[in-house]
Amino acid sequence: MLTLERLRFTRGDYTLNADWSLPRGSRCAVLGPSGGGKSTLLSLIAGFEPPAAGRIWLAGVDITGQSPGARPISTVFQETNLFPHLSVSQNVGLGLTPARLSAAQADAVTDVLRAVELAAFADRKPGALSGGQRARVALARVLLRERPLLLLDEAFSALGPALKNEMFALLESILSQTGATVLMVTHDPEEAALMDQIIVVEGGKAHAPQPAGPILADPPPALAAYLGR
Amino acid sequence: MARRAVPLRAVFGAASAALMLTLTLGTLIAVAMRAEGVSGFGPGDWGAIRFTITQALISAALSVLGAIPVARALARRRFAGRGFVIALLGAPFILPVIVAVLGLVAAFGQNGIINSALQALGLPTVSLYGFHGVILAHVFYNLPLATRLILQGWLAVPGEKMRLAGSLNFAPRDIQRHIEWPMLRETAPGAFLVIFLLCLTSFAVALAVGGGPRATTVELAIYQAFRFDFDLGKAALLALVQFGLCACVGLVAFWIALPQTAMAGLDGVQRRWDADGLALRIQDCAAIGLACLFLIGPMTLVLWGGVPALIDLPGTVWRAAGTSIAIALVSMALTLCLSLSLVMWAEGGGRAGRALGEGIGALALAASPLVMGTGLFILIFPFANPQDLALSVTIAVNAAVSVPFAVRVLAPALRELEASYGALADSLALSGWARLRWLILPRLRRPLGFAAGLSAALSMGDLGVITLFSQQGNETLPLAMYQLMGAYRLDQAAGAALLLVLLSFGLFWAFDRGGRVNADT
Numbered sequence: 001m002l003t004l005e006r007l008r009f010t011r012g013d014y015t016l017n018a019d020w021s022l023p024r025g026s027r028c029a030v031l032g033p034s035g036g037g038k039s040t041l042l043s044l045i046a047g048f049e050p051p052a053a054g055r056i057w058l059a060g061v062d063i064t065g066q067s068p069g070a071r072p073i074s075t076v077f078q079e080t081n082l083f084p085h086l087s088v089s090q091n092v093g094l095g096l097t098p099a100r101l102s103a104a105q106a107d108a109v110t111d112v113l114r115a116v117e118l119a120a121f122a123d124r125k126p127g128a129l130s131g132g133q134r135a136r137v138a139l140a141r142v143l144l145r146e147r148p149l150l151l152l153d154e155a156f157s158a159l160g161p162a163l164k165n166e167m168f169a170l171l172e173s174i175l176s177q178t179g180a181t182v183l184m185v186t187h188d189p190e191e192a193a194l195m196d197q198i199i200v201v202e203g204g205k206a207h208a209p210q211p212a213g214p215i216l217a218d219p220p221p222a223l224a225a226y227l228g229r
Numbered sequence: 230m231a232r233r234a235v236p237l238r239a240v241f242g243a244a245s246a247a248l249m250l251t252l253t254l255g256t257l258i259a260v261a262m263r264a265e266g267v268s269g270f271g272p273g274d275w276g277a278i279r280f281t282i283t284q285a286l287i288s289a290a291l292s293v294l295g296a297i298p299v300a301r302a303l304a305r306r307r308f309a310g311r312g313f314v315i316a317l318l319g320a321p322f323i324l325p326v327i328v329a330v331l332g333l334v335a336a337f338g339q340n341g342i343i344n345s346a347l348q349a350l351g352l353p354t355v356s357l358y359g360f361h362g363v364i365l366a367h368v369f370y371n372l373p374l375a376t377r378l379i380l381q382g383w384l385a386v387p388g389e390k391m392r393l394a395g396s397l398n399f400a401p402r403d404i405q406r407h408i409e410w411p412m413l414r415e416t417a418p419g420a421f422l423v424i425f426l427l428c429l430t431s432f433a434v435a436l437a438v439g440g441g442p443r444a445t446t447v448e449l450a451i452y453q454a455f456r457f458d459f460d461l462g463k464a465a466l467l468a469l470v471q472f473g474l475c476a477c478v479g480l481v482a483f484w485i486a487l488p489q490t491a492m493a494g495l496d497g498v499q500r501r502w503d504a505d506g507l508a509l510r511i512q513d514c515a516a517i518g519l520a521c522l523f524l525i526g527p528m529t530l531v532l533w534g535g536v537p538a539l540i541d542l543p544g545t546v547w548r549a550a551g552t553s554i555a556i557a558l559v560s561m562a563l564t565l566c567l568s569l570s571l572v573m574w575a576e577g578g579g580r581a582g583r584a585l586g587e588g589i590g591a592l593a594l595a596a597s598p599l600v601m602g603t604g605l606f607i608l609i610f611p612f613a614n615p616q617d618l619a620l621s622v623t624i625a626v627n628a629a630v631s632v633p634f635a636v637r638v639l640a641p642a643l644r645e646l647e648a649s650y651g652a653l654a655d656s657l658a659l660s661g662w663a664r665l666r667w668l669i670l671p672r673l674r675r676p677l678g679f680a681a682g683l684s685a686a687l688s689m690g691d692l693g694v695i696t697l698f699s700q701q702g703n704e705t706l707p708l709a710m711y712q713l714m715g716a717y718r719l720d721q722a723a724g725a726a727l728l729l730v731l732l733s734f735g736l737f738w739a740f741d742r743g744g745r746v747n748a749d750t
Contacts, residue, residue, distance in 0.1 A: 048652055069658020080653055085671040098663030 002045070002149060002181060004206075007054035009044055016040055018077075020208035021198065022181060024059070024148070028209050029192035030185045032065070032201035033226050038185045041199075041206050042151050045212035046075050057102065058149060060201075074147040076155040082126040089122040095141040095174050112140040116170060123203065132163040136170065143174045150175075152184040156191075168194055189216065189227055237661040242308040242574020246589045252629040253596035256604020257472055263607055264465035273442060274463070277450040278470060280443065285358070285428035289366035289421045289734045295368065296375035296420070297413065299520045302513035303376070304383035305501050314378070314521060318373040321524075323683065323737050325690025325709045326433040328726045329370055331714060332527030333357060333438070335534065335723075337365065342530065361437035363446075367431065371424045373524060378423070382416030383409075391501055401509060404501075426478045430471070430597045431478035433692040437711065447471045451599045454696055459606065468600040475595035529659040531723050538724025546725050549709035550732060556624055557736055558704060562682040563628035565677065568635035572643050573669070583640075590636030593629045601626045602694035623705070631684035638683070642676040643669070678744015682737035689733045706732070 004018040015210035016037040022028055030038045043049040045056060056065045074095075082091045093101050093109045095201045101109065116136040126134055135156060142150055153198050156167045168191075175182060184198075186192055192214055197209040202222045219227055230447060278430040304316065321329065336341050337357045344354040357365065386408060394404050407533055432448040445453070513627050568590060575586025605622050606615045615622065646669065670677070692707035699708055706729050713722035 048655065065657070066401065067660075068655040069660070073656075075652075075656045077652065080649055083650065083653070083668065083672075086667070094659070094667065098657075098659055098667055136661050226527075 001057075001059065002183075003057040004045075004102065005055045005057065005058060007044065008052045010050060010052045016044075016201075016206060017204060018044075018206035020055075020199075020206075022183070022209050024181055025179055026197050026209065027182045027195040028184065028197035028199055029189075029195040030183060030199045030201060030206075031094070031189070031192050031223065031226070033087050034111075034187065036202045037204070037206065038201045039153055041201055042075075042153050042183065042185055045149075046073055046151055047071050068203070071149075072147045073149045073151060074142045075151045075153065076138050076142060076146050078154040078157060081141075081155075082134060084126050087123050087125060088118060088129070091126065091137060092141045092144055097146045098114060112144045115143060116140040127212060131159060132166065135159060135163070135167055139167070139170055139174060143178065146178050146180075148178075150178055150180045150182045152182065154185050154187070157186070164191075192216065235253045238573050238577050239439075240584065241566075241570040242577075243631060245570035246574070247682065249567065249571070249592060249629060249632060250588050251411075252601055252605075252625060253592040256601045257468065259604040259607045260461075260465040260468045260600060263461045265471065269465065269495060270463075270466065273445070274450060274467065276442060277445045277447050278474075280360075281429060281446045281448075281474070284363050284367070284446070285425050285431075285443075288371065288428045289425040291364065291368045292371040292375040292424050293417055293421045295372050295520075296379050297417070298512070298516040298658075299372075300379040300383055300518040301409070303380050306510075306513050308516070314376070317521075317524065318377050318380075320734075321370050323690065323733055324370075324528075325692070325707055325726075325729050325733055326366075326370065326431075327437060327711055327714075328435040328690070328730055329527075330366055330434060331710070331719075331722055331726050332531040332715070333362070333366055333369060334719070335530035336527040337362075351532065354703070355714065358438050359444045363431075363434055363444055364724075366434040366438055367424075369433070369523070369527070372425060372520065374427075375420045375424055378420040378518070378556070379416055380655050382412050386412055388684055391718050395501070401506075422478060422482055426475065426594065429478065432597075432599060436692070436696070437714070440464045443552070445501045447474070448535065448597055448599050451597075451603060452696060453601075455603055455606075461603075463602050465607075468597070468603055471597050471600055472595055477596065479591070520631045532727050534720070535725075535727030537724035538720045539727055540724075542721060542724045542728065545554035545704065546706070546709050546713075546728070548719070549706045550705045550728055552620070552703065553680075553689055553706040553729075554732065554736075556620060556627065557685045560624040560627040560631070560688040561681050561685040561736075561740070563624065564631040564635050565681055567628060568632050568639055568680065569669075569673075571632070572636055575640065576643050578646055587636055587640055590640075591633045594633045596629075596695040598630055598691075599697065601629060602697045606697065614701070616698050616700055616703075619695065619700070620705050622698060623691075623695045624688075625704045627688035627691055628684070630691070630693075631680075631687050634683055634687075635680035636648050638676045638680045640675055646672050656699045675744045678740050678742070681744070682740035683739055685735040689736055690729060 001021055001024050003021040007018045009016040014037075018041065030041060032038050038078065044051055047066060051064065053094070055062055058072060059061070066120070068075075080152075082088075083094075088108050092112060093105070096105050096108070110119065112124070113122055116139060118133060118136055118140065121129060121133065121137075128136070129137070138155070156164050159167065171182075174180075182195070184191070184195060191197055193212060196212050196213050198212045199209050200207045200220070200223050214225070219229065233522055303311065305694060320732055334357060335341055337355065339354075341357070342452040356362070369681050390408055391404075394408060397403075399407070413543070430448060430451065431446060435444065435446040436452070447470055448572075451464050451467045451471065454460045454467060501735050569589050571586045575583045575590075578586065604620060605625070609615045609618055609622070650668055650672070654664055659667055692705075695703075695705050695708050696711075706725065710729060712726035713719075713725055
């Protein structure tokens with residue numbers, strides 16, 4: 001369970017408030033107008049931005065003061081998920097430890113690369129991969145890390161429709177293996193429809209998650225305006 | 230960013246900052262404690278201050294004025310060898326000053342080409358020594374730098390602006406008024422200031438072609454007070470004056486946009502529609518041709534003359550070369566450690582930390598090498614014989630002198646790196662050594678290699694603080710070469726010059742190249 005307890009973020013005139021819980025295993029889209037604070041919400045949860053007030057709980061632990069790397073969270077960014085100077089397997093292996101990998105850890109890296117069908121590319125640099133392959137490397141690291149919360153910040157928005165579908169299928173299989181909770185920022189209602197919960201971020205507030213089907217079928221005014229309905 | 234405090238970064242950053250502060254301000258304070266009242270100033274000292282400022286003003290003005298037509302020609306002309314000319318303009322930065330001086334001696338000296346020609350024509354000869362010589366050497370040395378800085382300004386003019394000018398059928402005069410003049414008002418003062426500062430702290434040029442009551446710089450006066458009169462009080466006072474002068478320039482620099490690092494690409498050519506006339510072509514051709522002749526001529530004379538002498542250089546020169554290489558390598562390593570620690574520390578400290586870290590890095594620009602050397606002498610004197618530590622002092626001072634340049638190269642690179650990969654590294658809990666090893670060192674290879682090459686070459690060619698402590702057996706190559714010049718063994722000096730140039734550029738090339746090879750971008 002992810003709980004944002006009276007969480008408040010301010011920068012200059014801008015504020016963002018959130019006060020809700022998301023059950024474990026939820027698949028939740030974050031929708032809203034651009035500039036409304038979708039990415040800020042994710043940055044708060046990931047620990048890149050400090051909140052002005054409030055607490056963040058994950059599985060009963062207060063993670064508010066933890067550094068980003070110490071939180072039981074995996075993040076997939078829109079760009080820059082891989083270090084271009086490191087090989088695919090090094091990039092994935094960094095998800096476990098920056099120290100030398102043990103034999104078991106190295107095997108685990110090979111396993112997840114096989115799972116995303118990139119075992120043959122283990123020694124390549126990201127520059128030698130296609131966009132879809134790079135996204136799969138990022139997901140392989142997510143699978144390897146097995147963190148209970150996964151944050152996707154428009155992770156697949158640069159991919160074409162076919163690749164996007166492929167990534168969602170891969171994501172689905174990763175989630176069924178790890179049982180992780182997902183929060184996914186998107187601007188695409190079709191992607192949002194693939195999730196089972198929706199958080200609308202607008203007007204300085206991240207609204208509590210609601211079931212996706214009803215809210216997309218009958219959107220509240222702010223969301224309707226954003227969706228153009 | 231909510232980033233965990235990284236103790237490692239703070240420890241190394243604070244240690245580097247402390248060392249830099251000791252080398253710059255600490256030595257100044259040590260020197261100041263020895264100073265005993267202004268009564269120590271004679272007319273010669275006031276003359277030195279006056280000369281220092283006057284020659285720096287004239288040198289900077291001539292360099293910038295001379296650079297404008299050359300930069301304009303390079304900006305709007307495309308020709309075979311353009312890249313080579315531009316690369317050549319970058320060379321003086323790592324060209325040892327003493328080599329440039331020897332080149333000027335070969336061209337403008339008593340028995341140089343120019344004077345021989347003048348004599349043959351029955352005209353009066355010109356003297357390289359004194360006021361003219363210092364100015365000539367400074368312009369020779371700084372005209373290329375000014376050209377590059379101003380060329381950057383020209384190439385930074387957006388192409389749309391030139392297209393707009395073309396579509397409005399602007400004549401060259403209109404372009405000058407509406408585009409080039411405003412651009413020059415932005416760039417020229419910065420270039421002037423940089424060169425003014427370089428000339429203000431010039432020592433080797435004044436040592437070689439200046440001197441005497443009418444052409445002594447403050448730096449040279451410090452050297453003379455220290456070395457000949459062993460008048461520490463006067464050396465200290467002069468050191469304070471020198472620091473004050475540099476600090477004033479530093480304050481002015483806050484108001485003037487300083488040119489960015491010279492690493493930016495200068496490959497582009499401006500597409501223009503106004504400059505196809507024959508007169509302008511001839512004018513540009515002449516500007517580039519004269520500049521090349523002025524810059525390449527003297528260097529060719531000395532380096533070509535050095536080839537035969539290279540084979541039978543005296544053993545002292547080879548030993549000096551070995552000493553210089555060792556000094557260059559150690560001081561380069563020290564420069565990299567200091568500047569990397571400083572910029573990492575600065576980057577972690579927000580805007581204030583950045584200003585503090587980079588400010589400390591820039592301090593060495595205001596503290597002259599001779600002031601640092603004198604201060605270290607005073608600090609070391611109670612504990613050991615400073616002459617025994619001459620090479621260590623030289624290494625420390627050379628490193629400190631290179632730090633400002635290394636910081637200017639590394640700071641923006643690290644900032645960009647953290648902006649691109651900081652969040653990813655944070656999310657993977659890469660901090661401390663792990664961050665250095667996996668992210669910073671591999672991603673900063675190019676700027677690190679460039680900074681390493683720069684600092685090694687600067688240290689290799691430096692003729693400064695070593696002159697304070699030199700004694701038989703610990704000469705560096707530039708010093709050995711200067712001594713050969715002083716003994717009028719110009720052939721051997723030319724051989725040493727060739728060796729010095731090969732080593733300086735070789736070191737720069739090797740490290741810069743090392744940073745580029747297999748670097749993934």
